[in-house]
Amino acid sequence: MPENQNDPRHLETLDRDLARFSNLEAATSMVGRPMVGVGVSFIFVVMAGLAAMLFFGQASNSYIVIIAAGLGAYMALNIGANDVANNMGPAVGANALSMGGAIAIAVVFESAGALIAGGDVVSTIAKGIIEPERIGTADVFVWAMMSALLSAALWVNLATWVGAPVSTTHSVVGGVMGAGIAAAGFSAVSWGTMSSIAASWVISPVLGGAIAAFFLFVIKSRIIYQDDKITAARKWVPILVGIMAGAFGAYLALKGLKKIIKIDMPIALLIGLAIAVIAWLIMIPVTKKQSIGLENRNKSLKVLFGIPLVVSAALLSFAHGANDVANAVGPLAAIVDVSQSGDFTSAFSIPLWVMIIGAFGISFGLFLFGPKLIRMVGNQITKLNPMRAYCVALSAAITVIFASWLGLPVSSTHIAVGAVFGVGFFREWDAERRLRKARVAMPDRPQYAPEERRRRKLVRRSHFMTIIAAWIITVPAAAIMSGVIFFLISSFVS
Template sequence: MSNQQGDPRHLETLDRDLARFSNLERATSYVSRPLVGPGISLVFVALAGIAAALFFGQADNALIVIIAACFGAYMALNIGANDVANNMGPAVGANALSMGGAIAIAVVFESAGALIAGGDVVSTVAKGIIAPETMGTAEIFIWAMMAALLSAALWVNLATWVGAPVSTTHSVVGGVMGAGIAAAGFAAVNWPTMTKIAASWVISPVLGGVIAALFLWVIKSRIIYRDDKIAAARKWVPVLVGIMAGTFATYLALKGLKKIISIDLSTAVMIGAAIGLCVWAVMIPVIRRQSEGLENRNKSLKLLFGIPLVVSAALLSFAHGANDVANAVGPLAAIVQASQSGDFTAAVSIPFWVMVIGAFGISFGLFLFGPKLIRMVGSQITKLNPMRAYCVALSAAITVIMASWLGLPVSSTHIAVGGVFGVGFFREWDAERRIRKARLTMPDRPVYAPEERRRRKLVRRSHFMTIIAAWLITVPAAALLSGALFLLITFVVGTA
């Protein structure tokens, strides 16, 4: 036996067998990796159901609340996977943050925004999309909200899988509208509100894109195209950071702190202006110190925008968590209230345990599935650097403030992605302008053929068309899906 073990042929056979086992382990690990995210998500959804059972296990409608809690957890996961990419994508695409750092910051600030400043009271149903009294009974209202919640989650999940950043707000709006029509007819829908939302499909991205392009033009004309870039940066970067600080202070005062204190627009603007002036004064010596010894080149300028960009991403995440967590848990809270009291026409208070499901769901969704959309927004639409990403983040905050002033229901997704498009299309226009100018001064300079110039476009047209198409069909697709789910649920319940 010992001779056989020492036989080189036996050792070769053993090595081959061990290699096969090693390859099998690697293959198993590779195959199972895509299943880790869905597996953890399933566990989280189950835990949400268990939490609901602990709170409502003795109630008459306990099963309904448990199922609704699972749907709400599923929706929160999808918001984290899709919506949060808009805040973190530009910072990651500009290499101001690593993917891991972006996810860590977003998880902390999204959760903090949801739990500290999350909406205490949401309007009756999804910002007045339908009139609850048209539902007839609490039972029909509950089935409608269940259908709306599930349809919105399914649509956002599909969009994430395709790689399209869509509005979760519009998904919920479409879901509520579709279920309302299926339950009570077209008269149940508040059409003036829907008209405003439809207008926001165009206004949000265009306004975000124009503002982002405007700030990029300021940065290029006042800093990048100057002979002494560092001297220009010392003058203008504190101004830009002060504008950013003042804008975000206004944004958070208006949108992120409603639960803690109610502030009107004029007061919020005054607070923002005061904070902006203070930050501008503080940043003058800071930028002067940071810029010492830097070379007079564009690459040096990126260092001066890195920290402001990271801070802006964190603040956007806080405000997003405070605002958009209601998309996940608003219909769930409405179901809980209707199940408990039978009252489905009053304003809906969101219980703390429901808010926790929303906050943790968004965090898990971002951690497990967010990188795909973060890469899409940050680097696959157009190439971003810290200056361009800064313009996107600032335009998002300014556009939300302007929309609040105009009374328009806007989507943070549309604004942020519109800002990315605005930056990309401005760069294309600026490049063409400089080529035309160079032709006038240097007529002998070679000119690219039309095909080559189309190939060198700075915004990927395929991504642009996919995203626009997804935006246009979000509300009708979610509405159709929700209506079908409502009819299916009522049929199953009716035959049970």
């Protein structure tokens, strides 16, 4: 007897089968997403090699430049996946930007910074990390730069996979150092430069965290803890936005315009001061208008910090693209220059097609793999709102200006993540301080057990330890990997 198609039992079986197919499709989609990213990345690396072939296809050593272009593209992808999260993470974590909006802004401003203000002259062999005279021959130099590029890219890739924001600058530095030691021994390394870089491991996050904590203290004491929060905000928000505008103005004048005009620190500070005053005057009526009708509570204050936070994220991306794209394409530019001239002891410039590889690679890496680190920086270290995220962005600009004035080499990654830690630890200190005051005022109030107090910590200690460990081992890990890769390449070509 044929089965009744209208039998309820048949319909239930059909629903279960369709549900299985739906689950299978969902699972296939989830598994397939990472493969799409890997596939697109592979295509981009191949296209970078093809671009190099167009420019150097007739040269006798064109295969070297083609391979180096692929490695530069791979490094740029990893910078986009890891480093850019530091600029966008706070804005996303504070819900001032959606993930899609953050990626779109970062792609535009990172590329603009790289192509408009990037590509200045790169000093010999990664800013004097090793002495070129000790390398020997141009071929040895090329193998050393390729080893540095590959090791740095592999290390940043591994750090992204485990969810640790690391300094791509320090990764390249470690790669160059390791290849230099493998090629010419420990005497080839400029240990004075390396000592300064090692000092920045401590200086960058501590300075960024302290400045971010200070501005959060100002916001809390002058606005949040006031009886009339809206009136206080009308006075202090224009001042804070003026400080931010001035800091970014000085930062971009100092760093972003160096291809067009040489600006020293005093002139940059004067430009920043003028911009700060103008922004302060503009924001007085704007803040007054925005605050009309707002309730006298903390949640209302978030509206006043939303737009400045988005603008700061865009400006940070521009500055990052202008400065850090050289991490991806600096060694590649060195290989291209040496392949053409044979001279590896003088400074070299970055060709436009090499800059385009770096800019597009950073954008693709951010779009394909960036959300993981954006969520880490924005949500998983400590909880951010627009006021706290604003302090992080402001700290990043001021710290770089202050470090440039002192001549200290600092890492944008360490500054931004250190600022997030600073905000989180200040919140813990402030919460503990207010709790002690409450105990004095109400001694009979029940107290939390030690286990409960540890659970209520506002900074996740597991993420803190993972990131600090990754920072400490970045240079030695990249150096060891680079040395091993250099020996493998040397044994293969010899």
